Amino acid sequence: MDLIKREYRTITAISGGLIFAGNIAGARLGEMCFIQLSDGRKRQGQILELSDSHALIQVLEGTSGIDTRSAAVIPTGQPARVGVSKDVFGRVFDGLGLPIDGLPPIIPEEYIDAAGLPMNPASREKPDFFIQTGISAIDGLNTLVRGQKLPIFSGAGLPAKELALQIVSQAKVAEKEDFCVVLGAMGITSREAFSFRKSLEESGAMERTVAFINEASDPTIERLFTPRIALTTAEYLAFKHGYHVMVVLTDMTAYCDCLREIGSAREEIPGRRSYPGYMYTDLASLYERAGRLKGRKGSITMVPILTMPDDDITHPIPDLTGYITEGQIVLSRALHRKGVYPPIDVLPCLSRLMNLGIGKGKTRAGHRALADRLYSAYARGIDVRRLIAIVGEEGLTDTDKKYFSFSDEFEQSFAGQGKSDRTIDETLDLGERLLKMVPEV
């Protein structure tokens, strides 16, 4: 810690959320600084790039009001750190970790670097513990396990947040005492923020939840910090205090758009759809923080939510996410219109870690085979549906007709369970019952 407070009135350029400042002695990459405005207000910033004469600083609360004459840069000598504590449950913070629930700030037990360190792959514990979410399309066909990152691919106007909240409150029942929820919300509207809090309180999950909320009206750049603060808190709760943490991040699309904004302000060479070329690596630095560690009790399970622009699953945001996460739950507008809730389109869904978490002693022997048969039968039913559109029902064989009615029944009763909370046995029994509608091979 410096004994003398250093101030640099060396800002030479301001562009978007970035400022250039000259000659900051000893500046470090990633170091946090304060920007002191002439009217006494303070902003936070982080050093993104260094040369021997200049530092490029990203200002968190926006550059509005900063000038090149009187504004001063005050380096802190520290990287971005998060003050963490166990007494965070029930609390709501803003995107930078300051309380917005009218209560005093927490008293940190520790300060941890927000960027986090990569887990040693050799230290990871195999994720094989089944989490019952109570949702048939997930438990039965795309099982979630502790330590997994399983995103929800949504579209504008689809009920992804409702589904996430249902998962959280139903998993809470099945997971019992060591369970907690960390919510990181980026760029959500105040209406959404309000409904999140309300739903969490109604389901009783709030007392086990800590929320970090960056609203749409907050400065965009804060969005880069919100998930990192949420995850650092989650890591502390999981690996220091043994909680099984479920992290819900929403909306990753807002996060990626912010990344693009910074990239273009830095005049970087843009990648696909002008998102930065390092977006895969950047997203991985968030998603890969899910997991379990050998010899430690807790776990981090992640359910990020993203909105597919124009429902396009090949858009870079869902595409890169799908390449990093261990599967995806995809919501369908067509099912939503049919009134199916949750509108999970099971065909493009996947849980890569499912096989580790199911079977005898975990869910039920024969779970895998049952899931595969449901998938094949449903896929065949959808084929028949396309066929009907062209040749009409007359051209169908009797077998095809059976698959056709199966696919309807599957959507209505198996996927479309509404707000009910099903045990894994209920889910699998229902699956077996439905399969009786179609021939065995």
Added chain:
Amino acid sequence: MKKLKGAIYGVTGPTVVAKGLDGVAMHTVCLVGKEGLLGEVIRIQGELATLQVYEDTGGLSAGEDVVSSGKPLMVVLGPGLLGGTFDGIQRPLDRMKEAGTDFIAKGLKIAPIDLKRVWSFSPLKRRGDRAEPGMVIGTVAGNGRIVHRVMMPPDLNGGGGGGVISEIKTGGVTGTEPVCVLEDGRTIGLYEEWPVRRPRPFKAKLPPVVPFVTGQRVFDTLFPVAEGGTAIVPGGFGTGKTIVEQTIAKLSKSDIVIYVGCGERGNEMTEILSDFPELKEMDTGLPLSFRTVIVVNTSNMPVAAREASIFTGITIAEYYRDMGYNVALLADSISRWAEALREISSRLEEMPGEEGFPPYLATHLGGFYERAGRVQCLGEDGLTGSITVVSAVSPPGGDFSEPVTQASLSFAGAFWALDPELAHRRHFPAVNWQSSFSLYYEDLAGWLSREVAPDMPRLRARLLKLLQKDAELKEVVQIIGVEALQEKDRLVLEAAFITNETFLKQSIFNEADAFNTHEKQYWMMKVIFAFLDSAEAALKKGTYLEKILESTLRVRVINMKNWPNEVFVKEAGALIDGIKAEFGV
């Protein structure tokens, strides 16, 4: 080479610009900053040198020291690699874990291999014998799976060719002492270092005439890759690339498997890391880890080390190839490597090519793929070895026209295209037989006819024809409905359905189905065509189509994949007889 000292001039992302390293050579490794992070020189412009840093650059400050090591990026090669888990620059992750490192901090320095360990050395040469570069001078008792051959390094002490042995040891030796001394004073140890970006030398490349056995029907029968060949597995997310890679790592007939997890998921690596020591290799009954080296740089580990990881992997592969082994190198995924290259290129502000990838993408990629091959080893021992590369490609949006898939295509001899449509209906491996191909088939047809059955290539051609006919008929069905087809054509649809269910789909979770010998694959095709031919004959003789389609034999044919390799020929023969009897042929 002399050691130079400069200072940090600028830092951006994973690259550092250093000043004052006058005369530093390209690709020299330097220690950067107070923590001594490893970096590699990738550009020199006047007095400024740009380095890609293999560790997180956060916290670096202008003016800190940059010290060159005078050497390029090297890997340590020797006994003890097998069963190990390393990061992209060969830091031992398993030993770091034992030392309590659950999260990888910066500046950790741990030797890749424990050099103090004592190995039992048995010489094959005597005092007075000549030793030539690449020649095996003795062996080390390894883990019981692989005999570790100690070779004279190809460029011992900077070259100088062969020499006469003046002293050679027997018995316990550690990594720090010589096992052999030459008359000119040069010494040979258990270990050698080799620069990762330089291919290890061999005597001659050999033609690809022996198949690389995966035990997977769709690969071995339809689109085989040769030993020493390269196969690429492109597919969008969720199509099963990683499962293909892991299946081959587990089941393929290889002496050595090098698994490179390049920019992929940590949780998926735990499966390999925790399962391989427990899973048994089929032929030997020994743990799979005994033949495996894992190089893993997950997506959230530093990108520059990700870029290095595939070269670290292939250099280790070449080392075992040089001992005369058949090595499989599995790279998952080469796209993540290309993205690392792109990320660093964009930090250097190089002129981007297609999709922002640097224009030299194909050249660099070729430099990697071309290190595969079946070779006559360098030494005079008449050994041959091979490296077969199977690399996953992750095209954005599943679009195969993107640069990494296209560049890989120009080097790969087998193309196993994965299809999301098939994956969605849980048809695994989700190989699209229409767009996949193998350029090796002509070269391998001789071996297949000789070792499996003379009509193996003919049956394969017939199977592909059947599938093609099926695709054409399905288009017609889309317009007029299946009931309007000729009965003969409906049999084709049925045979193609059976082929899909029993032959193309394969489950690694089912013991009898997981690995199939060539023989079983051949006889499965025999059964399928016996069914089709007999059914056609019966139809001609007036049997109703419904009766054929409802025959119980159909289910037996579909379930034949569950018969083990050992009894398959006998069972298949009986089934064919049953089919003929039922259809009255």
